[in-house]
Amino acid sequence: MIHYLYHAFFLTCGLLFFCQTGRADLIENKYHSSYSISHSYVAADSIEIRGKVTDSAGMAIAGVVVTEKGTSNSGLTDQNGEFKIAADPNGILVAIKSGFKNKEVHVNNQKLVEVTLSSGKAEAETETTTDSVPQQPDSAKVTVAPDSTGTVKPNITDSSVVKQDSSSKIVSGTQASVSGIVNGPKGPLPGVTVTIVGTNQATNTDESGKFQIAAGPKNKIKFSSIGYRSLTQTVGNRKDIRVVLSSETNVLDSVQVVAVGYGTMNRATLPSAVSSIGANEIKDEVLPSITQAIQGKAGGVQVTQKSGSPGGGISIRVRGTTSINASSDPLYVVDGIPVNSTTNFTGGSTFDFGGGTQGINVLSSINPSDVQSIEILKDAASSSIYGSRAANGVVLITTKKGVAGQSEFNFNMYEGFSQVPRERYYDLMNTEQYQDYMKDYYKILQEKDPNATIPDQIFSNSNVNTDWQDAIFRNAGTRSYELSARGGSEKTQYYTSVGYMKQGGVLLGSDFNRLSGRINLNHQHNDKLRFSTAINLTRAVNKRVQEENSKEGATKSGIFSPPNLTVYDASGNFAYDQVRLTRENPVAMLTLPTNEAETFRVLANVGAEYNIIPELLLKTSFGTDISFIDETFFMPPVGLRSYASQGGIGARRNTRDQLWINETTLTYDKVFGDHALNALAGFSVQESRLEFVHGQRSNFPNNDIPYITAGGVVTGANSYPEEWAIASGFARATYIYKDKYILNANVRSDGSSRFGADNRWAIFPSFAGAWRLSEEEFLKDSKILNDLKLRASWGITGNQNIGNYASRSLYSGNSNYLGMAGFIPNVLGDRDLKWETTRQWNVGIDAGFLNNRISLLADYYYKKTSDLLIGLPILTSSGYINIFTNSGDIENKGFEFELTTKNLVGEFKWTTSLNMTFNRNKVLALPEGLNEMRGGVGDLNRAIVGQPLGVFYGWQANGVNPQTGMIDYLGQDGSAVSPTDYKDQRMIGDPNPSFFGGITNNFAYKNFDLSIQGQFTYGNDIFNYNLASGLEGFNPSSNQFVDFVDRWRAPGDITDVPRPAPGDLSNGAVSSRFVEDGSFFRLRNITLGYTLPATVAEKIKMKKLRWYFTVQNAYVFTKYRGYDPEVSSSHGGANTGLIYGYDYGSYPQPRIFTTGINMTF
Missing domain, CATH: 2.60.40.1120 (Carboxypeptidase-like, regulatory domain)
Incomplete structure (x- = not known):
């Protein structure tokens, strides 16, 4: 790291020397440019x-x-x-x-x-x-x-x-000439209006930001300019007044100004595809994680909540999935720092003891109330400035900054509770129906095996009727308290906040709490030099439970526990299924284990800017993202049968994830006549080190001592460090003529340690152009069309989201040979391994109608990803297990739009925002010799050339055979087959939606406001594994869906529900029978608010007081039978890019009711 800083320091000094000794007679820059409001x-x-x-x-x-x-x-x-x-x-x-x-x-x-x-x-x-x-x-x-x-x-x-x-009106009092200079964030500001308050006397600053005006000591001078916050000061005895106006980009307007990476641009002259979400669009939402703020609000961006667990993960796909083995997650940049959105390891241990959790959502450590704007860079022209990490799009998160003027304090709090919507419960049999079903089950079993006996448990407790879903779910409290302050002087501005949030989980034993603090400082040292600091500290504790589970997860097999069992026995201990001995008591499984992750995170960035001349800005920054994650896992020896023989299991893992980045840019920004030019050049150096220490023991004496020191047998210990680095040089130029014709070019060269020695460097260029037809003479006076811009772009981006050592031959440790520890070959390296490359073109239109009461952004795009990073198995005789290589192509193409209408603009206001995306995905090529690639439980998901990525493959069910009562299956040729031969499988579903989007309606009348947000998806299929568990009829004690009341009972019966099938798994085979329509429309957020009249608020010494009531996940309109149609399973092992669209007992998404107040002082 030190040697990179050494080079950065001398490059910076060289740039300063060169520019300071250059031409001093350059024309002063005008007050506006394409990169300011x-x-x-x-x-x-x-x-x-x-x-x-x-x-x-x-x-x-x-x-x-x-x-x-x-x-x-x-x-x-x-x-x-x-x-x-x-x-x-x-x-x-x-x-x-x-x-x-x-x-x-x-x-x-x-x-x-x-x-x-x-x-x-x-x-x-x-x-x-x-x-x-x-x-x-x-x-x-x-x-x-x-x-x-x-x-x-x-x-x-x-x-x-x-x-x-x-x-x-004239100025009164003794007057004298007062002069001064007005500066902005980037230096002197021309064109600032300087007004004597209470009079008509005014002037404006010249090209150097200088002004002169007559004023008395008691007069107040107001400084105002478009794009900047106004500032008022009393003259006093000063003859020379110097002020700094804070840019309105500190409170970015998502309609006017958008962040584009290393700068901002006006929406009017933006030639690329960027979606923006401003603070006003999320300020009234209850958001545990900032990633949820994007749901249903941006065209081309599909946000799927992987789990309803507090602090659970989010899947974001920008214009489709682009990879099979590498991650398709976008790059997240927070205040200029590319941050880690997940914590992944190439090797090491996990805590997946018989079940799945959705991991840690690292972005949940950012307080959403601190966020000022979110920009999603979607096409290559906007994202290629980030080069090798931009193939899946870039999400820019900008936090709030301070402003000069009187301090403003804001306090926000809410309280509420969450619950699983009752209408989303699975419909299972009650005890009477269950025991009637079991009569048929054991009758069929004894016909096959006359010696089979019926366990006493099956027909006992006929008066007991336990709803295991009621037993494992709860109403959970949620609350949040936040205090923030912003203000500052003409030289120094600040924003600071502290917040605490606790979100209880609707599954017993789960919750999430976050304590966060932030301070953002900006200081103007003089007319040329400025400093900035942004520091965010977070402590988050996530109590997790086994949700998706191949063994005994509460939401998977737990809900199928016999209804005639009680939660506790007569002695107050947990009651257990005595027929299926591997089944845990679902309540015990949720409450007895410990599965906790405590995360302490530091996000910090310090920077300096120096105006060499008004047109030339030198900027350097140093950022860090450091996470310390302490995970504790304990399966007690008493109460959980699966772990009793081992005396319980305890584990502890400490993870330290450190990232450093240094970036330096030089920006030239000049307007001359009808021409505007903005040019940027820079370099970036980033290093990351991740290390964990893991210890695990078994044979614990009791449940009361969960610490691993109490375990008698060491069953695992590991320590594993990983490092990677990337160095980059980049440049961008934007030329604008008469605010009508826009040309943009980007180029970035990246070198990554993750790739082979022969292919570590790659170049990623892009080009974009736009034509503002509304500025042409033939449209200037149109009464209907206010704004019309055509856009086109092309570019190349890359993907390096693979393991840190995928290009190198790797050995696996902890292998024993003759009692001695050793290493064995594991992964064969490839010196030629290189980036996945995505080529994308985009054409779009921005339009405004009827005085911009209707605005439209629409884009058509085509993306082709080549040289897929794929892990291939190799012959075991080689001594290795697999090898990473580049092979295969995937395409995504589609149409997206964002439409905003101001339906009513009088005293009663009504605005509507609608976005929709139509994406089509297809596999174009796979590695030579491979006809398909598989992933997911039961190899459900496939990658097959010519078909969408991740399609479902299984057997085609053909209803219940009227004579046998069993499910019939059809082969590919239409003939009857048994569900045992994979050759007879066919495509049975597609998890990719035909379209998805969101709609928001905002209403305001006097002091009342109402917001209704909807989110929808149409045309996607879901494979419901719980449906398979509840309709298979195989298990000797499991409860089943109430569908079995209408089961086949005798030859000739016509029904779609088969008979019980003891010892026969064929009714539960992976088939079209369990594929359901995943289309849905969700009322995602309904908020009603009332703001106290300003005159009343002033009487109680407040600037603003607002009360609100919110319902999240108010209702879901869907045909899907599962807990929620928004699913993204984490199970399946290899080829993770294929694995989506199936529900393996996911944590339900709760309905949340909250009420709160927002006070501003």
């Missing part, structure tokens, strides 16, 4: 006004601030004196220019305004007040000149009538 929010019913400002001699005046009175909307005249502004059709425009008299003019639905300013001293400027003016033609000319009394008289041509007010 250049527009403000305007009312939904505003109109676009164009005009020109001239002096009394008819000469154009540049640099005139034209603002809409009473709002922050403003514009600046160009070199031709022309301006453009969106304003209320009944509003008032004010023209301000140092050395000229201010001027006001009513809009009156005018779309073209010509303004003449009269010269005069700034300190003698007066304010013109006018009453309403009759509606004018589309073109009106206004001149302003003082009369003999000093009153400004506006004259409007075309027979306009103006009523004048002779009153005017």
Whole structure:
């Protein structure tokens, strides 16, 4: 690491020396650029006004601030004196220019305004007040000149009538000339409006950010500029005032400005496909993890909650799955740091003792309330700046920053509870139905084996009727408390927060709590040098349970426990199934074990920026992501039969995951006339080290001492370090002409330690272009179409999400030979191993209609991933098990759109946001010699050339045979077959949806607000393994679904439910019988809020007080019979990219009710 910092230091010094000794006479940069905000929010019913400002001699005046009175909307005249502004059709425009008299003019639905300013001293400027003016033609000319009394008289041509007010305001008190400089985050700010509060006196800063104005000691000066937060200061005895305006990008507006990696761009001139989610869109949601904020809100982005467990994992796919063995997860970047979203190991031990948990969602350590915006970079043009890690898209998370001005405190709290929706319960037989079914079961068994006996348990306790789902589920409390503060001076701004959240799990024994703290600091040392710091500390504790389980998971086989058994026996101990001896008591399985993960995480980033010249910015940063994970596992010796013979099992694992990154960029940002150029170059060096220590023992004396020191027999001990590094150089250039024509190019060169010595470096380029047709003359005056932009892009990105040593030959330790520990060959290395490569092109359109009351973003894309990173088995005679190589192709193509409409804009407001994605996935090629690749339990999922990735393969069920009562199966040729030969399997389902998306409706009336969010998926299949367990009729004591009430009982019966089949697994074979339609529409979030009127809030010393009530997962409309149609199983072993779309007893997603308050001081 040190040698990289050494090179970074000298490169930085060299850049500084070169730039400081370069040309000093470069033209000053204008105040706006394509990488800063250049527009403000305007009312939904505003109109676009164009005009020109001239002096009394008819000469154009540049640099005139034209603002809409009473709002922050403003514009600046160009070199031709022309301006453009969106304003209320009944509003008032004010023209301000140092050395000229201010001027006001009513809009009156005018779309073209010509303004003449009269010269005069700034300190003698007066304010013109006018009453309403009759509606004018589309073109009106206004001149302003003082009369003999000093009153400004506006004259409007075309027979306009103006009523004048002779009153005017002037600056009072002893005045003196006050000068100063206004800076922004990147240096001096031209065009800032400098106003004496309470008067009409104003000026604006020049190209160097300098201003001069007459003011008295008691006067207050207000500094305002579009894209920046206004700042007001009292003059006092100062003659020189220097201020720093905080960019509005600290509160990024998801419609106007988007983060694009190493900078921001205006949405209007963005040539690539980026989805944005702002803080306002998530501030009223109850979000345990920030990844849940993306669900149903971005086109092309499918978010699947892997589990309903607190702190459980999330699967995010950006424009489809692209790999079979490598991860298809996107890259996550938090405040410039590429972070680890999961903790994975190439080797080592796991805690999967007979069951599955969904692991640790590392991103759950980020408090969602600290997040200001989320951007998803979807096409190659936007994501290729991250090169080798961008094939699956990039998720940029920007946290809140401080702002100059008075401190603001915010306190938010909520309390609530969660439950499994009763309508989602499986419908199992009661005791009466169960014992009737068992009569048939044992009758058939004794017909096959006359010596078979019926266990006493089967027909005992007929008055007991235990609902095991009620026994394992609970109503669980959830609560959250958060306190944040933001503010600062003109030089230093801060944002800090502390939060605590506890979410109880609806399965006994599970919960998640998080304690987090954050501080973000920005400091302006001088006009050129700025520093920033962002630090996030989190402690999270996740109590997990065995959910998906091949043995005795509570939501898998546990719910099929006999209903005539009680949870506890007469002595108060757990009762057990005495017929199936391997079955655990489901309540015992949830409450007796310990499976806990405690995570302490530090996310920190420090940076410095230096304006070498106004156009040239040097920026360097150093970031770290450090996680310490302490996992404890204990299966007690008493109460769990599966572990009694071993005397219980205890294990402990400590994991340390450390990441360091240093990045330095040089940005040139220049506007000259109609041309704007932004160019960036930089380098990045990142290192990561992961290490764990694992110990495991058995033979514990009792349940009361869970520490591994109490175990009498050492059954495992391991320590395993892993390291990887990546070095990169990158560049980007964006050229904009007349805000109409946009060209963009990116290139990144990455070198990764994960690949073979001969293929460690690769280059990832991209190109994009856009044409804003709405800026062309033939569309400028359209009353219907306000904005129209066509986009196109092409690029190459990579994927390196494989094991850290996949290119090297590996040995496996802990092998015994003649009583001696040793190593054996495991993985054969490949020096030619290289990146998965994704080539993608994209065409899109951005459009706005009816004064932007309707806005649309739509894209069609094509992605082809080549040189798949695939692990292939090899002959055991080689001494190795498998080898990683590059082979195979997958394509994803589709259409996506995001549509926003402002349906009502009056006192009652109603807006709708809808997004939909239609993605098609197909396997184009597999490694030579392979016809298919398999994954999942029972080899359910397949990769077959010409078919979608992950399709289900099994036997085709053909109903119940009326004569035998057993399920009939059809072979590929339509003939009857037995479900034993894999050659007879066929495709029985496809887990890939035809389309998915989300819809949000927001309503507001006076102080009330209502938000209703929906999420949907259509056309995907789910293989329901619980359905197989509940309809197989095989087990001698298991309860079954209530379907068996209508089972086959005698030859000739016509039914779709077979008879019991003791000793015969054929009815439960992997078949189309258990494939269900996974389509659903979920009412994901309903929130009702009430905000106290501001006048009332002020009386109790508050700025804002809001109460809200929220229901999450309010209802799911679906035909699926499982707990929830949103499933993403973690079982299946190899070829993880194939494994999705089946339910192996997943943790149910709860319905959550919460109520809370938000207070701002």
